[in-house]
Amino acid sequence: MPVLSPASSEEIRAILSETHALWGEGMTLDDYIAFVRAQMESPWGRENFQYLVWKEGALVLSSLKLYRLQARCGSRHVTLGGIGAVYTPLAQRGHGHARAMLAAVLERLPAEGAHGALLFSDIGAEYYRRLGFRLMPSHEFSAPLALIPANRSSPFVVERIRDTDWPDVERLYERATASDSFVLQRSSAYWDHWRRKTQERLKRLPAGSTSPRHWIARRRRESVGYALTVFEPPALVLKELIVADGDQEIADALLAAIQRDGERLGAVRLVGWWPPLAWSRFLLSAGLHPRPRTRELTMIASFDPALDVQQLAACGDLFWATDHF
Ligand SMILES: CC(C)(COP(=O)(O)OP(=O)(O)OC[C@H]1O[C@@H](n2cnc3c(N)ncnc32)[C@H](O)[C@@H]1OP(=O)(O)O)[C@@H](O)C(=O)NCCC(=O)NCCS
Known part of the structure; x- marks a missing residue:
């Protein structure tokens, strides 16, 4: 059974080497790696940002970034797991690994005090909808x-x-x-x-x-x-x-x-x-x-009645571009 664990330095490097073409924004590979590391090493990043891998033994099957975000919803304080950079290495695609990894993250988040999970999808809404995420207004x-x-x-x-x-x-x-x-x-x-x-x-x-x-x-x-x-x-x-x-x-x-x-x-x-x-x-x-918007679609999964996604969706768009991780 695969397990979710913090990515080692080598694993991060291997993942970023593959995602560089997709998310490198025109940086060199070394700069892109240094850019991600700098974010992980800020005081906020050390507390609230992790790179996780979904692994079977030593083999990385899929990966993601996980942030811990604080929000206010009405008068309630809520904690959200922010999910970013979901990535399955090319050799492992199409075997349900990302789906299984996301299901494991969604199972773990409530136990860690999160009321919901947030992501900005670049692959449409359907994939994440099947995992329990709801599409929020995204314009x-x-x-x-x-x-x-x-x-x-x-x-x-x-x-x-x-x-x-x-x-x-x-x-x-x-x-x-x-x-x-x-x-x-x-x-x-x-x-x-x-x-x-x-x-x-x-x-x-x-x-x-x-x-x-x-x-x-x-x-x-x-x-x-x-x-x-x-x-x-x-x-x-x-x-x-x-x-x-x-x-x-x-x-x-x-x-x-x-x-x-x-x-x-x-x-x-x-x-x-x-x-x-x-x-x-x-x-x-x-x-x-x-x-x-056709990209960066805001999607939220709720684990708690305090985070009513239907009510949230009625509010309109919820995030500034500044909030994108
Ligand atoms: C999206 C991704 C993580 C899926 O990983 P995976 O382990 O192969 O995923 P699963 O086996 O759980 O699911 C495969 C399904 O993902 C969906 N999917 C994959 N890429 C997709 C895309 N570009 N658009 C829409 N759906 C997509 C399809 O439904 C696919 O099913 P199919 O193979 O029957 O077509 C992987 O394709 C990847 O790393 N892509 C590049 C990075 C990326 O775009 N990440 C998403 C950021 S929001």
Whole structure:
């Protein structure tokens, strides 16, 4: 009977050598391996991120990444197992190994205190549906940058985020999402992990292929909103847009800054995941519309009545692209 166990260094290397072509993002193999290791070795990663293998003796039959995520669902705190990079070595495909491994993970997660499991599927919904996952709303948008209104008179100063601004960003996220019906909770260690991941990616990708453009809005000296974007020529990708008190004017100022920056960079389109919950109203008011995503489909399996997937699905999209692991 195969068993689930933490992958050794050699096993991770062997898996990454195969997944490099699929998920290497254009990095060299050594950089891709170093990129994954850096994520495992951050303080948050050491506590909340494991590479697991499904093994029969010494033979690796399948593999995945498993994250431990904290969320709030209504007034309940829930823990989610985040499943990523499900991969069966080519020589082992088609024998039900990934299915058996996922079933073992789903059996183990409740015993470890998880209320549910989350993944972003690149292979459609059917495979994971059969394992008990439910498809959640998963949308994206893509619009000519010129469509975004570039409001030039605004009471807000919008500047690039500096290192010293991140504590404000963390606080804004926490406060502004406090009334959302569902939210992934982000500790300072999580934010640190996310920033490290971004930096580690940046230093390893071919120059010019991606550049983070992060913005903070201030009224007088007070930070009142932020937007995380990445320029991936020829598109500017919106990853997250958070404002204090749901203030439309702050969102408009941030979108206008993004629009002007995109024009300077020569970007032609603004694209991204459709924002979660009520955050999407800022894009709707800028004339943008959602369409279903074909990749990175959000799927959740629930092990606990506190995590009602039907109710969740009715809320709309649930995650920012920033939450993708
Ligand atoms: C998807 C994957 C993990 C399945 O591994 P496996 O051990 O062969 O899986 P199982 O034997 O349990 O199931 C095989 C089934 O997977 C499904 N499947 C595999 N690849 C698929 C794809 N690209 N799209 C949709 N379904 C797919 C099919 O239903 C297949 O059944 P079939 O062989 O009758 O067509 C494996 O194909 C793989 O590693 N692919 C590359 C990485 C990847 O895309 N991972 C998924 C990320 S969300």
